[in-house]
Amino acid sequence: SLQHVQVTEAQLKVTANLRYQIENTGLKSLFVRVPTNATGLRLRGDQVADFVAQPNSITNGLQLWEVKLHRRAIGKYDLQATWQTPLAEAATNTLIQGILATDARLQRGFVTLQSAGRLQLTTTTLPTRM
Numbered sequence: 601s602l603q604h605v606q607v608t609e610a611q612l613k614v615t616a617n618l619r620y621q622i623e624n625t626g627l628k629s630l631f632v633r634v635p636t637n638a639t640g641l642r643l644r645g646d647q648v649a650d651f652v653a654q655p656n657s658i659t660n661g662l663q664l665w666e667v668k669l670h671r672r673a674i675g676k677y678d679l680q681a682t683w684q685t686p687l688a689e690a691a692t693n694t695l696i697q698g699i700l701a702t703d704a705r706l707q708r709g710f711v712t713l714q715s716a717g718r719l720q721l722t723t724t725t726l727p728t729r730m
Contacts, residue, residue, distance in 0.1 A: 626672030633662035633700040638683035
């Protein structure tokens with residue numbers, strides 16, 4: 601996955617690109633975990649029919665979503681998620697939570713940060729390997 605986070609004075613704008621390598625059997629739906637405070641979530645990809653939040657599935661601040669496809673996908677499959685996360689007024693720090701592909705055997709992720717306007721960004725704590 602590659603997640604691009606644009607930081608403004610009022611919100612985080614996140615674009616996450618996931619590339620799946622689906623082997624052995626086709627999948628008619630995919631499951632991802634998105635931060636619970638994400639607003640305006642949009643999931644796009646070839647053959648995406650619908651995406652639905654799963655009830656009672658919040659874990660560690662992440663909500664489980666089912667991405668339903670028109671037909672089965674096998675091989676390489678790209679999925680893009682976009683959302684915004686509001687920031688508290690005059691916030692000086694924030695935690696960036698990313699998207700997780702559930703039921704993936706291996707997931708590698710990269711994050712880019714971009715400031716908008718006259719903001720200065722610094723990182724204090726980097727995530728540990730999972």
